[in-house]
Amino acid sequence: MSAAPSFDNPEHRRLADQLCACAGLFAARGLCPATGGNFSVCHEPNAALITASGVDKGALTPAQLLPISLDGTLLADGKPSAETGLHLALYRRDPAIGAILHVHSIANTLLSLIGQPASIVFEGYEMQKAISGQADHLGRLVLPVVDNSQDMDTLAAAVDVRFDEIGPVYAFLVRGHGIYAWGTDIVTAQRHLEGWEFLLACELQRRQLETRT
Amino acid sequence: MSAAPSFDNPEHRRLADQLCACAGLFAARGLCPATGGNFSVCHEPNAALITASGVDKGALTPAQLLPISLDGTLLADGKPSAETGLHLALYRRDPAIGAILHVHSIANTLLSLIGQPASIVFEGYEMQKAISGQADHLGRLVLPVVDNSQDMDTLAAAVDVRFDEIGPVYAFLVRGHGIYAWGTDIVTAQRHLEGWEFLLACELQRRQLETRT
Amino acid sequence: MSAAPSFDNPEHRRLADQLCACAGLFAARGLCPATGGNFSVCHEPNAALITASGVDKGALTPAQLLPISLDGTLLADGKPSAETGLHLALYRRDPAIGAILHVHSIANTLLSLIGQPASIVFEGYEMQKAISGQADHLGRLVLPVVDNSQDMDTLAAAVDVRFDEIGPVYAFLVRGHGIYAWGTDIVTAQRHLEGWEFLLACELQRRQLETRT
Amino acid sequence: MSAAPSFDNPEHRRLADQLCACAGLFAARGLCPATGGNFSVCHEPNAALITASGVDKGALTPAQLLPISLDGTLLADGKPSAETGLHLALYRRDPAIGAILHVHSIANTLLSLIGQPASIVFEGYEMQKAISGQADHLGRLVLPVVDNSQDMDTLAAAVDVRFDEIGPVYAFLVRGHGIYAWGTDIVTAQRHLEGWEFLLACELQRRQLETRT
Numbered sequence: 001m002s003a004a005p006s007f008d009n010p011e012h013r014r015l016a017d018q019l020c021a022c023a024g025l026f027a028a029r030g031l032c033p034a035t036g037g038n039f040s041v042c043h044e045p046n047a048a049l050i051t052a053s054g055v056d057k058g059a060l061t062p063a064q065l066l067p068i069s070l071d072g073t074l075l076a077d078g079k080p081s082a083e084t085g086l087h088l089a090l091y092r093r094d095p096a097i098g099a100i101l102h103v104h105s106i107a108n109t110l111l112s113l114i115g116q117p118a119s120i121v122f123e124g125y126e127m128q129k130a131i132s133g134q135a136d137h138l139g140r141l142v143l144p145v146v147d148n149s150q151d152m153d154t155l156a157a158a159v160d161v162r163f164d165e166i167g168p169v170y171a172f173l174v175r176g177h178g179i180y181a182w183g184t185d186i187v188t189a190q191r192h193l194e195g196w197e198f199l200l201a202c203e204l205q206r207r208q209l210e211t212r213t
Numbered sequence: 214m215s216a217a218p219s220f221d222n223p224e225h226r227r228l229a230d231q232l233c234a235c236a237g238l239f240a241a242r243g244l245c246p247a248t249g250g251n252f253s254v255c256h257e258p259n260a261a262l263i264t265a266s267g268v269d270k271g272a273l274t275p276a277q278l279l280p281i282s283l284d285g286t287l288l289a290d291g292k293p294s295a296e297t298g299l300h301l302a303l304y305r306r307d308p309a310i311g312a313i314l315h316v317h318s319i320a321n322t323l324l325s326l327i328g329q330p331a332s333i334v335f336e337g338y339e340m341q342k343a344i345s346g347q348a349d350h351l352g353r354l355v356l357p358v359v360d361n362s363q364d365m366d367t368l369a370a371a372v373d374v375r376f377d378e379i380g381p382v383y384a385f386l387v388r389g390h391g392i393y394a395w396g397t398d399i400v401t402a403q404r405h406l407e408g409w410e411f412l413l414a415c416e417l418q419r420r421q422l423e424t425r426t
Numbered sequence: 427m428s429a430a431p432s433f434d435n436p437e438h439r440r441l442a443d444q445l446c447a448c449a450g451l452f453a454a455r456g457l458c459p460a461t462g463g464n465f466s467v468c469h470e471p472n473a474a475l476i477t478a479s480g481v482d483k484g485a486l487t488p489a490q491l492l493p494i495s496l497d498g499t500l501l502a503d504g505k506p507s508a509e510t511g512l513h514l515a516l517y518r519r520d521p522a523i524g525a526i527l528h529v530h531s532i533a534n535t536l537l538s539l540i541g542q543p544a545s546i547v548f549e550g551y552e553m554q555k556a557i558s559g560q561a562d563h564l565g566r567l568v569l570p571v572v573d574n575s576q577d578m579d580t581l582a583a584a585v586d587v588r589f590d591e592i593g594p595v596y597a598f599l600v601r602g603h604g605i606y607a608w609g610t611d612i613v614t615a616q617r618h619l620e621g622w623e624f625l626l627a628c629e630l631q632r633r634q635l636e637t638r639t
Numbered sequence: 640m641s642a643a644p645s646f647d648n649p650e651h652r653r654l655a656d657q658l659c660a661c662a663g664l665f666a667a668r669g670l671c672p673a674t675g676g677n678f679s680v681c682h683e684p685n686a687a688l689i690t691a692s693g694v695d696k697g698a699l700t701p702a703q704l705l706p707i708s709l710d711g712t713l714l715a716d717g718k719p720s721a722e723t724g725l726h727l728a729l730y731r732r733d734p735a736i737g738a739i740l741h742v743h744s745i746a747n748t749l750l751s752l753i754g755q756p757a758s759i760v761f762e763g764y765e766m767q768k769a770i771s772g773q774a775d776h777l778g779r780l781v782l783p784v785v786d787n788s789q790d791m792d793t794l795a796a797a798v799d800v801r802f803d804e805i806g807p808v809y810a811f812l813v814r815g816h817g818i819y820a821w822g823t824d825i826v827t828a829q830r831h832l833e834g835w836e837f838l839l840a841c842e843l844q845r846r847q848l849e850t851r852t
Contacts, residue, residue, distance in 0.1 A: 194672040249624075319627055326551075634848065
């Protein structure tokens, strides 16, 4: 088992500070309303730092990040986010994942609800290139949607079954609930999340316009 | 009768500062246009601090919060918000209420006007859990709407009649006027208000999209 | 003729600072794109300070405010806003006007263009009370729209003809161009402008929704 | 060939600082999501400073601007933006261009995609005057749209063919990709970009409303 991280460790401290800054950025954009959203970074091979439950993401501090081993053992006192189990399942599923960001937006909430889609397709957007491995705007980029559940094992199982689709786009939606996006590190996860949110915001408006012109 | 609060009292001062910060946050998001909105905190068993009339909520200071007993006796010089009577009626109706926040948004204004509904129903949103006591996204969450009036006794009576519906969701809309939301303390009231505003913003967009897809 | 104001005069300086802060606020909200918008304050019975032409309203300084007599004599070196003539005509028309604010928004631009209306009617909004003299939400509040012109004499004449409608609501729209709003002082002008912009933003969304529900 | 610029040169330093501030402004407005957008200034007759590839435009520093000669020789170590070739082709095509700004918005992305237009027409907007040479709101202002390509030579050729249309409006859209706008200097380029973005945002909403009223 990993030892509890000490913020005397400069690399742990740097990652914690970086994750707090990243969360603060998305909170300032209104993507973490009502203490919503949660954020984690894999600071050791077998452990991650994850936001505590119910804290304001607009004023997050390293002391509000809880270390937890990837098998689920909490390594410090506190109550981690209710969605910790889903974060851990993702880290165990793909060791290349370095950071996971989850936020709520009107676009990611509504596009997963309207018509109850199994996935959302994006075509023709230059922004598709924001997702690692996408070379151009010509391909069909598919964002999977899984049904919402309050049970993290159920959610993790739904993600696991569809990981062949989910893995290559570094993100998925939970219906009516929000987006999970990740990357090899915090910077890459942030680029993926910003790219997906831009695509989703475009798509929401596109649907209103396309029937008219 | 309560004594007039002194800001030498550290707890009163802390609550006043916290309420000003909370109001400033919603003002910065554009929810208090034209000196709109009003904010209060119950700082003593029988008295509350409430925003003075006509002040800019984006630059609120403790000196602009007026102490008033819950029976309506003003405990300092100044002119309290025109909607003070509604705040006091809520505190008297439910002693568990610790803070009340009232703001204007496009979503809360329009959804209460379009079709003149008696309430607005939310289903399938994870954000429903932002409201205390809501365990999941599966229930029907109902936000009551009361007719607007310039007479606070009329408004308070309309709320009183429907308090069985209003109490458990910690909020109601006044038609064409805005939302009132509350909680046991300022932090909880803020979470409830942010949750409701997110749900209302989603619902406004959802109505535009659902007829198309 | 008025003497050129000196910013050694503390009251002139206070008004200049207040107008710059007010302009900066609307610029930060995106209402002065592309150096658009202009702002003035009547600092003497027969003279006003008005924004110079083409300056960034997000970083306005008192040195970018030019004194001009109400009959149009420039009292310092510089090039005043192209719309100076309209500001001066308003000050001459109604001596109670103390400050005039002009901004561009999507809502004020589009609502004056769509269907080429002669005025826009608002009903049922609590925010109608933000306009001085409006006692409740029950009246019909009518915002006049005049045709756009690059000639300030033509614009001023169009406003003059309809001043019986325009005066009591402290504002009018210029078609495809933006809103002019004013008050007895800068604070009141700002409240009027924020109230009108909220009403216009609501109305823009209301039109999209009302055909659906 | 130009010498590599030294930031000891005060004018180069001033231009670099000004370009970083300008990029930061558009990033803060959400127009550079996912490290998108790129920015350049022609700091010498035959060379420009351009943003490095993949950097966060919200925290741009002069050290992240790379000097490159207009014929494409990189004059310092680093990896310039993937769209550098298009910037250089524009500077070579019109020596009056002093700065080029490229950003992503929902409006500029969608209006170039919906119906695959060859251009977008604006009429009746006062904001048309934000574009140099436009004297009033009465003309038809036409913004050309070229097809997107990952090959900069292809994009540059498409712009070259239509430069008679593009040159006088100081901007064009790349389909599904964003806007390029420029001016004789950074301030003018910013005014053009803000003017176009306001017009595009209006037009997006106008299309939703016009079918209804």
